Amino acid sequence: MDKLKKLVDKLEKEQRLSKEEFIALINGRNEELAEYLFKKASDIRDKNYGKRVFVRGLIEFTNYCKNNCLYCGIRAGNKKAERYRLSKEEILECCAHGYGLGFRTFVLQGGEDPFFTDEMMVDIVKNIKKDHPDCAVTLSIGEKSRESYEKFRLAGVDRYLLRHETANPEHYAKLHPENLSYENRIRCLHDLKGLGFQTGCGFMVGSPYQTTENLANDMVFLQEFRPHMVGIGPFISHKDTPFANERSGTLELTLFMLGLVRLTLPHALLPSTTALGTIAPDGREKGVLAGGNVVMPNLSPLNVRKKYMLYDNKISTGDEAAESLNNLKLRMKSIGYEVVTDRGDYFER
Numbered sequence: 001m002d003k004l005k006k007l008v009d010k011l012e013k014e015q016r017l018s019k020e021e022f023i024a025l026i027n028g029r030n031e032e033l034a035e036y037l038f039k040k041a042s043d044i045r046d047k048n049y050g051k052r053v054f055v056r057g058l059i060e061f062t063n064y065c066k067n068n069c070l071y072c073g074i075r076a077g078n079k080k081a082e083r084y085r086l087s088k089e090e091i092l093e094c095c096a097h098g099y100g101l102g103f104r105t106f107v108l109q110g111g112e113d114p115f116f117t118d119e120m121m122v123d124i125v126k127n128i129k130k131d132h133p134d135c136a137v138t139l140s141i142g143e144k145s146r147e148s149y150e151k152f153r154l155a156g157v158d159r160y161l162l163r164h165e166t167a168n169p170e171h172y173a174k175l176h177p178e179n180l181s182y183e184n185r186i187r188c189l190h191d192l193k194g195l196g197f198q199t200g201c202g203f204m205v206g207s208p209y210q211t212t213e214n215l216a217n218d219m220v221f222l223q224e225f226r227p228h229m230v231g232i233g234p235f236i237s238h239k240d241t242p243f244a245n246e247r248s249g250t251l252e253l254t255l256f257m258l259g260l261v262r263l264t265l266p267h268a269l270l271p272s273t274t275a276l277g278t279i280a281p282d283g284r285e286k287g288v289l290a291g292g293n294v295v296m297p298n299l300s301p302l303n304v305r306k307k308y309m310l311y312d313n314k315i316s317t318g319d320e321a322a323e324s325l326n327n328l329k330l331r332m333k334s335i336g337y338e339v340v341t342d343r344g345d346y347f348e349r
């Protein structure tokens, strides 16, 4: 036990460990070690960002997708998914509504939908920036060429979220169809960082075939790549995917990984994700107590929310809904945190 606590101390001090050390921590974890880790993770987050939790308004603007990721409910092969796209006007309305509620970051997320050309995305982003010059815009629309990313950057996009999903090429191949490669995913992430986006990667915890070694790979990847944001959440099966009968990831392991990420990347923006809130009613609060400092309530129009079903039972209308921002504020207050409406940019002193 003491040996493992010493490893946590070492991670805190040096912000890096070897793959073997990460494996030892993950395999040897128990409640006591987790508490030890969460306390340190929380203290570091408090030191860097205070008792503040940032909010982002999430606009899921299309669930059309040309890809066929085996885990994802909006994969092209899921003929049961009811598809929708928001128009430019609807997206701008979401932003205006969100602005009124206090949001100063808008995250446009979608499947990889060729209907939205680079030019359309540039036009949408420019309009959001024109309407709300004090807001940050984040895109999360998958793998593109460097040229496309550059166009988005020039249009004013501040941040880009692209989870690496798993930092092990063989594992990556088990989660994705043959036409998608780990190499291209990583190429995208390097392009994004090189172009000056605040760049987010991330992974699912408990995805099919995942080993402890894979999770250690993820940690080693993070400490090398040093992203500005890391989205991690449990894998949750979706009934109309090839992984319908696979077991979902646990709250416990997801929180432990979140704590490790906070010690590795003391300044990172770490969302306490919707998937965490989906597997446990107090998952979001627990995510903050393990080191998270971002929540992303859903700003999509109510009539499409149920259609963006990445996994079964994805929550969208409770306290994770943008309209319930006040409830979310109260929840965070109950654990000693204040939801703030700054842009919440990455910050390193």
Ligand code: SAH
Residues within 6 Å of the ligand: 071, 072, 073, 109, 110, 111, 112, 140, 141, 142, 143, 161, 162, 163, 165, 203, 204, 233, 234, 235, 236, 237, 238, 275, 310, 311
């Ligand atoms: N098309 C975009 C957005 C994908 S959805 C992109 O490629 O980046 C955002 C994230 O949801 C994915 O990166 C994935 O990690 C997560 N996700 C998808 N299906 C999931 C599932 N079944 N369980 C948990 N998370 C899932």
